[in-house]
Amino acid sequence: MAITGHIVLVCIPGWGHLRALVVFACKVIQQRPNIGVTILTAGNIIQKVETEISRHFAADDDAKDNIRVLSVLEQNANMFHLISNTAEASMRFYESIYRQEQTTCLVSGKTFPPWISPKLVIINIFLDIVQTARTINPTATVLGWAPTNNSSMIRQYGPEELGGAGVISVKAIVEAERTGKPVKQIENELSRPENGDVIQIPGLPPMYDNEFIPQQKIPVLEDANTAFAKASQHFIRQADGIITPGTSAFEAEALAAVKKWQSENRKEMYIVGPLVPIEDGSGNKLKKLAQENESAASDKGSEIEEFLEKILHEYGAYSMIYIAFGSSWWPDSKQIWTFVNVLIEQKVPFILARPSPMAVVPDDIAAKVHESGIGLFSTWTPQQLILAHKATGWFLSHCGQNSVVESMAEGVPMIAWPILGDQPDNAALLSLKLNVAYQLTEARTGEAGLKALKRGVQPTGTIQAVEREAREVLEKARGVDGEIKRKNAHAIKARMKEAWEENGEASTELRRLLEKEFPSK
Incomplete structure (x- = not known):
């Protein structure tokens, strides 16, 4: 044609x-x-x-x-x-x-x-x-x-009357003239404030501004975040x-x-x-084809499919946790390996994706996972295939927008471990508004990340606290509260299907x- x-x-x-x-x-x-x-x-x-x-x-x-x-x-x-x-x-x-x-x-x-x-x-x-x-x-x-995340778009790029940052480039110039501080420093402060102020964004509960900075700040990423915020604000206006x-x-x-x-x-x-x-009502041929092609693109596609079937047979439906932090991000290494150790201790099967260059698996962890027989690492996972499999019960994620959409599309509840960008917005939406996720409030680092949360939680960020919280969340996830979250996620899945x-x-x-x-x- x-x-x-x-x-x-x-x-x-x-x-x-x-x-x-x-x-x-x-x-x-x-x-x-x-x-x-x-x-x-x-x-x-x-x-x-x-x-x-x-x-x-x-x-x-x-x-x-x-x-x-x-x-x-x-x-x-x-x-x-x-x-x-x-x-x-x-x-x-x-x-x-x-x-x-x-x-x-x-x-x-x-x-x-x-x-x-x-x-x-x-x-x-x-x-x-x-x-x-x-x-x-x-x-x-x-x-x-x-x-x-659209609440995040309002917060970072939207007008002040909606709770947004306003035009930070203009505000920074005014503030620099008043205080004598460098414009770039003020722009960074306006882009990612941590003053403890309560902000109310449509779609989210009231939160302190520091809650949107869950991890230790990295200067080069702060500069990049500000540059993207300014570019996006200008783009949207034009x-x-x-x-x-x-x-x-x-x-x-x-x-x-x-x-x-x-x-x-x-x-x-x-x-x-x-x-x-999305299921298309015609025997789902395109969705099946999509999953087959996604598996073929993975470094361990067939091994992952065999692993999922093995876990379903041996441990039952919804027994496995899928862990992924997107293609670029990775959390604090001591904290993530602490969580993995708890999974092995609790005999919870898992697949962990590690495409980020920062995702280096220590030899002792690799050996422990191999010996356990319930864990699998992959550098590029067929994420949608994994989420669609009946063995998958939970998705431990940074809560990037794609990951959230893909998880909800399959009715899979989440465990939120936000790092940057719109991820803390999604974590709050999922755990506090929609009740389809747990948020790991102890998996936070840095000065802003360890400040109190508006909901009354005071993170400590110690390894002992991460370990304790991991056990608590896994226990809840396997109980009545976890079933409620799964039911809520399935309701979202049904509404998402209606969209097309x-x-x-x-x-x-x-x-x-x-x-x-x-x-x-």
């Missing part, structure tokens, strides 16, 4: 930001096979992108060829280099695409002939390039991709609107607030989540977007 419409997607090379965007591209093609989608990102992550695309189409379905994936930079092992250079490099590619020139991926070497000039460009809000995109292509709609992979199935209050905020500024807001393989039904929220919103930008003839 001839391409009569073109969408360009631009994203930093972070899997937490990129994965749902790739699924969005697949949903677009499945609804409108005459539209072409070009994904611009950076580095070897394009290989994961291509694998993800294959999960959503049958092998003989040529529609997947309507999605092109290009790296705008050559591979570089330094992730900060890739992220910091994605904006400028992607705009060079975008200009070539607009001019209908052929383009070549700088990692795969694939060259693509031109398509029609794009009418819609969707850009990760971390990339402050709205004006550049408009200069290149003045007639295209520019929307922001916001793959984050763009034509926002697309969120969120879902009202568990973020209704926050999404309503974001939509009102955008509407008051005469901007669009599209809610197109959840972006995960004919008149569901996500289906309706995607049709609205495509009809506005590419009207039917």
